[in-house]
Amino acid sequence: MSAPVPQEELPILEALVNIRNRLTALKKNRGDFIKASDVNALYQAVIKQVTKLNDVRDDTTSQNNRLDTTLADVFSLLSLFYLTIGKTRDAPATYSQIASMRQILNHMNESAVYNEADLVPFRKRISDLRQNLQRHASENKHPEAILKLLERQLSKCDSIVRNLEESLSVISEELLPIYEKLVTIRRKLVALAAKGGSQKTELKPLQDELRKIDSKRVDGKFLGPSGIVPPSQAVCSSLLEECFDISQEIKANEDSKHVATSLKPIYDRLSEIRAELEGLVLTHRWTLRETDLWNYSLSLQEIDKMRVDGKFLDSEGNRPEGQYVLLYLLRRCYGLIYRLLSSSEPVSEELTPIANKLSTVKKCLNEVLKYGGLFSPRDLYPYQLALHQIESRRQDGKFVGADGSIPEGQGTIMAHLNECHELIEMLKEAMDEGEFDEEEDEEDYGFDDDDETVSGNGGQ
16 A cells, blocks of 8 residues: 655645646647657656655655656656657656566566576666666756656666576576576466467477476486585476476366456456557557557556466455466566567657658668669669658758657658668669669559558558
């Protein structure tokens, strides 16, 4: 239960609730592109309230009240807005990535099933984000209060990673290969448990591997090369038993479709979220507005909070079968959100259609350069026309937004544009050298003004 909000913090809470409502309303507006000026105005309002909060709290104060949860919501939403307008390298944009990373790390810590390779990308990402915050601090681009808040969140992730690394350090060198093998098998088992249809064919080889590992034990112990009993037996043995439990649950649920009836609504909701997120992973360049991830995050947090001591309970307080499946789906969804956040490009929503169009043209030019074929100078015309249409939208060398502002992503788009021009020049040189057949043909390459591939409407 959260702590009560002190009297002196109530005005701050009221202001933050108002900011959250304004952010939510802006997120729901699909009729217009999100403007950087609107986001910046809300960011300045947040800075004002964080500064007030720091004045009434000291560094040793550790609260967990409604103000803290509201501030977390505001920063999560604000962070997604920064990604949407293309300011992916700005400090506020890192908050949602840090929060998503922390959720994944907490689940890894809870399951105690991971290896060194799993921690490497998180360690690198934390280092990159910390360098980014230090750069902002040296440039005085953001108030100290904001940078301190982000550094505090990042330090929590760093602390979890260190704890996970320490847990791995207790595994003896002799048992490390067995541990790594069991981690891999467990992952395959929980993924198998979440699949539809029959799993008998895929389950059998995994069970055979488990029996092979189990056969290496003597009196329930794994032995080292010289017959000694290495430490960390409990870690490997408990993981082995858990793998056997999951395999037995898969067999038992073969006819009951994975989960108990009482948990079916949760299973269906998680499956729906996973399918939608996996679709976004494939199409995010054209269809994703980063603020849309907010609704998915809220849904997952609500489902996560339903667990008691890490398990989902039915109405009678029992732990029905299917726990592994639900936890796999929950962690899979968290991982997909983190992947989408990490892959966000530094291009504003308003310039995304142009960036997508250039990406398509560049891909086509690369394919032509790579494979050649029947080609003539006339065939370059559709690509040159597409680039001309894009360049004609610039004013004084910049792509200008509807409100006259200069959206983020100018450098990225110009880099794509220059690459396309370079590819066209390379194709011209190749034709001059006779590498392409210059036979004229009347084939239509489909790059007219109405072609969605070139017009690059970005799904807006």
